[in-house]
Amino acid sequence: MSAFKDGMKRMLGAAAAIAFVAGLLAGVSDTRVQAREKKVEEAAKGPKLTEAVRKQLLDAQTKQKAGDNAGALVALRAAEQVPGRTPDDNFYIANIKISVAQATKDNALLKEALQNALDSGQTNPEQTLTFTRILGDMAANAKDYPTAVRYYEAVAKLKPNDLEVTANIAKLKFDNKSLPVADRIAALKNATEIAERAGQKAEEFLYQARLSLAYDAKLVTETNPAAQALIRAYPKPKNWESAIYTFRGNLKLDDQTDLDTYRLQRATGAMTGEGQYLDYAQTAQLRGLPGESRAVLAEGVAKKVIDPAKPGYQELARVVTPAKVAADRASLPASEKQATASATGKLANATADGYFAHGDYARAATLYRLALTKGGVDNARVNTRLGVALGMSGDKAGAEAALKAVTGEPRATLAQYWLIWLAQKA
Numbered sequence: 001m002s003a004f005k006d007g008m009k010r011m012l013g014a015a016a017a018i019a020f021v022a023g024l025l026a027g028v029s030d031t032r033v034q035a036r037e038k039k040v041e042e043a044a045k046g047p048k049l050t051e052a053v054r055k056q057l058l059d060a061q062t063k064q065k066a067g068d069n070a071g072a073l074v075a076l077r078a079a080e081q082v083p084g085r086t087p088d089d090n091f092y093i094a095n096i097k098i099s100v101a102q103a104t105k106d107n108a109l110l111k112e113a114l115q116n117a118l119d120s121g122q123t124n125p126e127q128t129l130t131f132t133r134i135l136g137d138m139a140a141n142a143k144d145y146p147t148a149v150r151y152y153e154a155v156a157k158l159k160p161n162d163l164e165v166t167a168n169i170a171k172l173k174f175d176n177k178s179l180p181v182a183d184r185i186a187a188l189k190n191a192t193e194i195a196e197r198a199g200q201k202a203e204e205f206l207y208q209a210r211l212s213l214a215y216d217a218k219l220v221t222e223t224n225p226a227a228q229a230l231i232r233a234y235p236k237p238k239n240w241e242s243a244i245y246t247f248r249g250n251l252k253l254d255d256q257t258d259l260d261t262y263r264l265q266r267a268t269g270a271m272t273g274e275g276q277y278l279d280y281a282q283t284a285q286l287r288g289l290p291g292e293s294r295a296v297l298a299e300g301v302a303k304k305v306i307d308p309a310k311p312g313y314q315e316l317a318r319v320v321t322p323a324k325v326a327a328d329r330a331s332l333p334a335s336e337k338q339a340t341a342s343a344t345g346k347l348a349n350a351t352a353d354g355y356f357a358h359g360d361y362a363r364a365a366t367l368y369r370l371a372l373t374k375g376g377v378d379n380a381r382v383n384t385r386l387g388v389a390l391g392m393s394g395d396k397a398g399a400e401a402a403l404k405a406v407t408g409e410p411r412a413t414l415a416q417y418w419l420i421w422l423a424q425k426a
Contacts, residue, residue, distance in 0.1 A: 060079070090122075163200065265280075291328055356388075
């Protein structure tokens with residue numbers, strides 16, 4: 001999970017500080033700062049611009065247009081000393097100050113001018129949004145993250161569905177370890193959900209960061225929703241591996257549930273380590289499923305994840321020999337006949353497990369259904385495996401119905417993961 005945090009630190013410099021301050025100075029265009037197009041002479045006709053300030057503004061404007069930015073700033077500072085200034089006075093002082101800041105590439109002056117304009121209360125909605133966002137960008141670029149968040153949150157109130165701003169808030173809050181974990185998770189969740197409601201996907205890192213925080217804080221109620229959001233948006237094998245890892249880490253699994261979890265990991269291509277293959281193979285072998293155990297070992301060797309020269313592989317391979325696998329497969333038809341005549345569903349369930357382990361999912365599904373009809377079985381386990389068997393054999397509707405019938409933890413949560421796999425299955 002630490003890799004997620006490392007990735008965030010690399011991305012933050014570009015993603016959280018959207019525009020480098022030098023770019024901001026060049027980028028506050030005349031169209032974005034419409035108020036500066038008004039001539040001070042026109043503003044003087046209005047009753048809200050005081051005479052003393054008007055004179056200084058005219059002087060500042062004349063000098064600024066002539067290229068004397070230092071002189072213009074002196075005039076603006078003089079205007080700021082006039083007592084009893086009106087909101088319009090402050091607004092026009094701020095706007096000419098923006099021009100001076102742009103011309104001199106003075107970041108501190110630009111920040112001051114933008115804030116002055118906002119404080120005047122005279123900016124229109126578009127200006128308010130633009131100026132607030134630029135101030136947030138500047139604060140983020142200066143690594144003043146709390147201030148950046150404050151400005152970005154103000155932007156988000158003005159424009160709630162701005163995906164870029166909500167993503168920036170989430171990243172900045174994620175990196176702020178002084179905030180409560182719940183607040184950091186909530187910001188990440190909000191950013192991803194806003195994107196999804198807009199029919200888009202937020203960037204992958206936001207999902208990963210949410211899962212990382214929830215898992216590290218051992219917040220079980222947050223971890224699985226975060227993991228499921230990640231694999232729904234970005235169903236990569238590596239993300240599936242992370243999701244399944246967190247599922248295992250937060251819940252106590254019995255051997256049978258662990259086996260079905262390994263099956264999910266294999267189905268999603270998320271088996272990456274030798275230990276995973278060997279543990280899966282041993283779990284299947286201990287459950288009396290030599291066919292599945294040997295198939296898992298063979299897959300691990302074929303993918304060059306398992307070294308067949310190592311004792312771990314050799315010990316298992318000696319137990320689940322080809323002959324044992326063949327004998328197990330040959331025994332299933334007779335077992336199926338006995339299961340049909342049996343008073344309970346236990347033998348039907350066991351026989352279905354056998355067919356499942358050998359990859360005969362259609363026969364397995366038939367017998368799982370028989371087991372449920374006859375009763376005397378663990379319905380949650382049988383419905384899980386029925387759903388997987390139907391999904392493997394192409395019956396998506398039947399698989400969905402079976403998986404949705406799974407109740408009780410941890411299988412109900414595991415069934416949710418299988419439902420995500422089912423939805424993604426070609």
